[in-house]
Amino acid sequence: MSETIAEIKHVFKRAWNWLDSCLFPSHCARCGAEGPVFCGLCIAEIQFARQICFVCRKESENGFTHQACRLAIQSPAPCRFLSACEYASIAKLIHAFKYEQIAEAGKICAKILAEFACRVNPPINFPKYQITFVPMHSRRQNVRGFNQSQILANTIAAEFGASTVPLLSKIANTPAQAELNKDQRAANLAKSPFACLEHAQRKTIFVPKKKTEKMAREMSQPMPEKIILIDDVFTTGSTMKACCAQLFSAGAREIICLTLARD
Numbered sequence: 001m002s003e004t005i006a007e008i009k010h011v012f013k014r015a016w017n018w019l020d021s022c023l024f025p026s027h028c029a030r031c032g033a034e035g036p037v038f039c040g041l042c043i044a045e046i047q048f049a050r051q052i053c054f055v056c057r058k059e060s061e062n063g064f065t066h067q068a069c070r071l072a073i074q075s076p077a078p079c080r081f082l083s084a085c086e087y088a089s090i091a092k093l094i095h096a097f098k099y100e101q102i103a104e105a106g107k108i109c110a111k112i113l114a115e116f117a118c119r120v121n122p123p124i125n126f127p128k129y130q131i132t133f134v135p136m137h138s139r140r141q142n143v144r145g146f147n148q149s150q151i152l153a154n155t156i157a158a159e160f161g162a163s164t165v166p167l168l169s170k171i172a173n174t175p176a177q178a179e180l181n182k183d184q185r186a187a188n189l190a191k192s193p194f195a196c197l198e199h200a201q202r203k204t205i206f207v208p209k210k211k212t213e214k215m216a217r218e219m220s221q222p223m224p225e226k227i228i229l230i231d232d233v234f235t236t237g238s239t240m241k242a243c244c245a246q247l248f249s250a251g252a253r254e255i256i257c258l259t260l261a262r263d
């Protein structure tokens, strides 16, 4: 299917979602019960993720990368990796957010991530880090109308009085990871599809507390040394690895990875 047809389809889908929400009461994306997009029962059944080491993916209390794992690999690795939920328990909510463009689903996702971030132990001193997010290719973002990871990043920034800075761009419009099997995903990311933004493009996005809209842009920023990188779902880890590699090579010294869910 050509991208133009896909774009037209998405425009109609968004229009239909809007009309549908005006005409019919909403239903829970998971159990189908009439009411909010994710009902209280389904929220209660969300499973919080066990934290793992970014490198070996074995259990790691509080998500710190094992010291031995950091020493064993040649390249720098994030010092900590935190995921809020087990993907299966929240998959339908994320789908409603990303693919059905239901704004309410996005708000619940953002709230879950923000509440998780508040409870992280030991806590993260968010204002000491620059918050950024995994980018989408501009074409894909135009089709969807938003980048879900940026919305999550803005929510975290608002919650902790920090700011968001776009640091990366997606240069290759690779197929969505969700459409590929495990081997195809690895091949898809063999060449880095990400690049760091030029200095002039790194503009701070300030987000007022409890809001996700950007409010103002400041002067462009130098590449920060301490970064929190946010994505919606961690699957194989190849996307986050590719992003971290670019950030480290551009001067980052410490990266914490934070995702809403882990598959």
Ligand SMILES: [Zn+2]
Pocket (backbone or CB within 6 Å): 028, 029, 030, 031, 032, 033, 038, 039, 040, 041, 042, 043
């Ligand atoms: Zn439900």
Ligand SMILES: [Zn+2]
Pocket (backbone or CB within 6 Å): 053, 054, 055, 056, 057, 058, 065, 066, 069
């Ligand atoms: Zn490890």
